[in-house]
Each structure stands twice: as structure tokens, then as C-alpha cells.
Amino acid sequence: EIVLTQSPATLSLSPGERATLSCRASQSVSSYLAWYQQKPGQAPRLLIYDASNRATGIPARFSGSGSGTDFTLTISSLEPEDFAVYYCQQRSNWPLSFGQGTKLEIK
Amino acid sequence: EVQLVESGGGLVQPGGSLRLSCAASGFTFSSYAMSWVRQAPGKGLEWVSAISGSGGSTYYADSVKGRFTISRDNSKNTLYLQMNSLRAEDTAVYYCAKDPGYCGGDCYGYWGQGTLVTVSS
Numbered sequence: 001e002i003v004l005t006q007s008p009a010t011l012s013l014s015p016g017e018r019a020t021l022s023c024r025a026s027q028s029v030s031s032y033l034a035w036y037q038q039k040p041g042q043a044p045r046l047l048i049y050d051a052s053n054r055a056t057g058i059p060a061r062f063s064g065s066g067s068g069t070d071f072t073l074t075i076s077s078l079e080p081e082d083f084a085v086y087y088c089q090q091r092s093n094w095p096l097s098f099g100q101g102t103k104l105e106i107k
Numbered sequence: 108e109v110q111l112v113e114s115g116g117g118l119v120q121p122g123g124s125l126r127l128s129c130a131a132s133g134f135t136f137s138s139y140a141m142s143w144v145r146q147a148p149g150k151g152l153e154w155v156s157a158i159s160g161s162g163g164s165t166y167y168a169d170s171v172k173g174r175f176t177i178s179r180d181n182s183k184n185t186l187y188l189q190m191n192s193l194r195a196e197d198t199a200v201y202y203c204a205k206d207p208g209y210c211g212g213d214c215y216g217y218w219g220q221g222t223l224v225t226v227s228s
Contacts, residue, residue, distance in 0.1 A: 036152070036215075043221060055207060087152050098154060
């Protein structure tokens with residue numbers, strides 16, 4: 001089973017700042033990595049698929065990069081609505097798996 | 108518009124069984140793989156199970172293998188999760204989820220609202 005480790009667990013930033021979230025896989029997942037955003041009481045929302053492709057309707061301030069075992073989600077300039085929990089997910093191998101999440105909180 | 112509506116959650120005793128359903132609409136159900144993802148209270152997302160569009164291929168997390176069975180009825184546009192031998196650690200909100208059409212079935216652009224399963228005596 002592929003284990004995804006996200007860092008940091010919590011990231012405290014202010015609106016307008018740049019956010020960089022990391023996801024590391026225990027073995028290569030090629031580019032088969034997705035990122036999700038989840039707000040309290042809501043289902044997750046797909047942001048990025050296959051490492052660097054924005055899902056439909058996702059603002060350009062969200063970008064993804066990486067391949068193999070190391071991936072990054074970047075939010076170029078934080079908006080108030082971006083403070084949430086972010087998860088990565090691999091679809092390279094069964095069973096599929098999610099990272100444990102990074103909470104992005106307002107500083 | 109894609110809609111996924113889960114039902115069947117509730118309170119069940121340890122060792123008991125429950126069957127979840129997910130009614131799908133707004134797309135050609137039989138053409139898409141479907142999945143279940145769960146989230147324990149205050150915890151992260153955990154992938155549970157997936158099934159191909161035809162139902163011929165199924166996949167499970169190690170934590171549920173041998174206890175849970177995923178199935179689908181394409182004539183009813185409905186996905187199921189039969190959960191047996193339930194444990195306290197199965198307590199979670201269970202979501203059904205669908206690929207948006209560009210992840211080969213394995214990323215989730217559409218989610219239901221979730222149904223809560225509580226395993227407790």
C-alpha cells in the first residue's frame with residue numbers, strides 16, 4: 001500500500017500570502033496524484049488531478065507540480081475562502097490512498 | 108447535473124451489518140467506475156472501495172477487505188456498500204464519489220452529501 005505523507009500538518013498564513021503544501025509518496029506514483037480542498041461540513045472538492053492539471057472551475061491561483069514521490073500544491077495569493085483542509089490522493093496503485101491532510105489556517 | 112445521494116446510514120451495534128445505497132443521476136451510470144470514501148469524525152479521508160462500470164472489477168482497502176462488499180445495479184443507477192462485521196473504527200461519514208471524466212475513474216470530482224454510520228453498543 002502506498003502511504004502519502006503531507007506536510008506541514010498545519011500552515012498558518014495571512015490572506016494575500018503564498019501557500020506551499022507538500023505531499024510525499026512512499027513509492028513512485030508517477031503523475032497520478034490529485035489534490036482536494038475540504039471545508040467544515042462539506043464534501044471534498046477536486047482541485048488538481050494528475051499532479052498539475054486544474055479541475056474544471058478551479059481558479060488559476062491553485063497550481064500543482066511534481067512527479068514520482070514528491071508533489072506540491074501552491075496557492076499563489078491566498079483568498080479568505082482558501083482556508084480549509086487540503087488532501088492529496090494517489091491513483092497509481094490499488095488500494096488508492098489519501099494523505100492525512102494539511103490544515104491551512106488564518107494567521 | 109450530476110447528483111449522488113447516499114442513504115442507509117444509522118446506528119448499528121458492533122458485529123452488525125448495514126447496507127448503504129447511492130442513487131446516481133445526471134450521467135450514464137454504467138459508463139463510470141464508482142467509489143466509496145469515508146471520513147471518521149474529526150479525521151481525514153479514507154478510500155474504502157471502488158467498482159468498475161460493468162461491476163466486473165472491485166477493489167477494497169485492507170481495512171475493510173473481507174467484511175465489506177461493493178456492488179452496483181446499473182438498471183437502477185444505484186451503487187451499494189454492504190458492510191458486515193462492523194467495528195467501532197468503521198464509524199464515519201460515508202461518501203459515494205465519481206470521476207469527473209478525466210481521471211480514468213480514480214479521482215473524484217463529484218461527491219454525495221454523505222451518510223453517517225455509527226457503530227456503538
